[in-house]
Amino acid sequence: MALAVLGVSHHTAPVEVRERFAFSDAEGVAALRNLRSETGVREAILVSTCNRTEIYLHPATEESAFQAVRSVLQRKAGPLPAPVTEYLYLHRDQDVPRHLFRVTAGLDSLVMGEAEIQGQVRDAYQRAADVDLDPSLAGPVLSRLFQTALSVGGRVRNETPIGKGAASVASVAVELARKIFGGLNRKRVLVLGAGETGELVAEALGRHGVEDILVANRTYERAEDLAHRLCGHPVDLTDIAQALRNVDIVVASTAAPHAILTRAILEEAYPDGLTSPLLIIDIAIPRDVDPSVGDEASVFLYNVDDLRKVVDETLERRKDSMSEAEGIVSQGAAEFLAWYSALEVVPVIRSLRSRGEAIRKAELDRLFGRIADLPERERAEVTTFSRRLLNKLLHEPTTRVRDGGAEGRADDVIEAVRLLFGDHGVEFADDSDSTEGSGRESGPTQSTNDNGDETA
């Protein structure tokens, strides 16, 4: 085989290092063009997300190709706290499909089972396919690899619970809001405080189409700043009751040392009782919302521990379904490898048949030379007979060679063909012929980072 992937991910590098390897779309395309011109590697796809940057290559067996990829990544990252090889990992050959399929299925993600990666892998593949190069960077092998990866990712998400449930505080908040209000498009959110987690929750709600986001903070300028980022409006923190009257969801994350939303304030806001349900997400420590507020039947109050418990339960459930998901990944990898192995024997089959065809034509010419007055009709009959004879003779060997390749015994069947027909009879494929097959030489399977450490 001649597949490889070099990359950096959350397993091998902290965020401040990972972000240095992040490629924009244009930078990624330029890097792939450079790689082809520098190394001659025909197929290459770059996957760059916030948690990983990986370059998939085919055919790639030479250390020089890997060195070129390291150089590309090093150039992108610039000076790093440690040598670039400290952060990089390398998977080769049969480990590559398994790795990519796990990545696409979200099994290798920071938050296991997250769905975004599926789209990011699809985009990476599409970008490589769209690059105006001939032959395409997304050639037959990497195309098949990525298409299978997307199919495996889809299967894992459809057939297992790995991607179900909320796995972050923000997504729990969104799920709660959806289960209370249905659609969020006419809902208004009040953000108390300008904390980072509060902003993330408000952003997530914003992505789900809430109508307006009001931001209240002790410092009005910070409220204005956050409101601007969230496309919302700043409001005065001193009059929470007034702000409460017009909202459906409250996200509280101030640094106040005491509760700023009490039962008294709620009653001041709604002297005749709530007019619609109110969801309050209190992610502040110490809590911003007095627990007695949650006693109101139409108030759904969740603090940070409640949300974390849900996240933990979701991740636990996802872990439970890991083995099922891994089974689908293994099945997909086995199917890809069978296809790939069959590809290795294609040149042998082609050579075998062309050799047979050459012999057939030579013998026919000799025969027609000896019987020069053979009528045209008989000539056609003899030609058809010779073709059918050749096809019948080669049918069984061809099938067995193809099956042997698909079963991972390409080396054995190629050796058998060599033994039976000899090197003169059959020309064997060159390793560099990636389009027709990657050659019969199967390099040592590795799954190590560049320092020789084993990776997951």
Add this chain to the structure above:
Amino acid sequence: MTHFIAVTLYIAAFVLWIRPLLDGERSGGMNTAAIVAIVGIAVQAIALGAFVGEYGELPLVGFAPSLSTLSLTTGLALICALAMGEGGRIAVLLLPLMILLEGVAAVLGVRPAPATLDFQGAWFALHVTLAFASLGGMAFAAAAGALYLAQHRQLKNKRMGRVFRFLPPLATLSRMNRVGVVTSLVLLTLALGLGWAWTVRFRHSLQGGDPKTLWSVFIWGVIFAAVVARKGGAAAERRGAVASVLGFILIVLSYVVVRGAAEGGLFL
């Protein structure tokens, strides 16, 4: 025989519907469940159509035909719920009710009642059909109300497990509950109005002591109370859900009592 086929299809649909609850996260199969339920409703409609063809009357008189018709109107309410996306999950409550109604009807045998009523013809058909549709609407409201209370409980107790994920949003359930009780009240009001108009037109007086009349007025009051309970702010949604569930239970219990009291009569 056709009624038994309908019951079997309802049971199959119900089993398919509760699978996501039992399996946890997998939601596949609910589309199949919906199709099976709709086929069941169609089969039941064919069976009742055959009844009309064979006996030349609508299946509105007699215990078994009435139960079967009530099951069908509940099924039609279910089809409306299926059109509401996640709201279709009230099938987990409506299907058992349909299985019970149609199952009892099938076991008893859907045949015309031996005696005849004075009150017949188009007036009667419309009157009873509207009453059945009203009860179907109330069953719909009660199912939505029960699921609302279950989801409300999940949210207040901070349980975000299988039940939480399976149940539709509170807003959807509340809307379904409102539509159910209001529709039920309007239809029953029309049904009672027709009955009253017929009585005044042909008998010139209303028989106040008739258990059927008393029961009709009683259930109108119950449904009216369920509608009134929804008046007010956010707390009214929950109050309305409780009222519609209790109201439906009251209607069923009172029916059993009144039917027992009118044994041998033509009460449904």
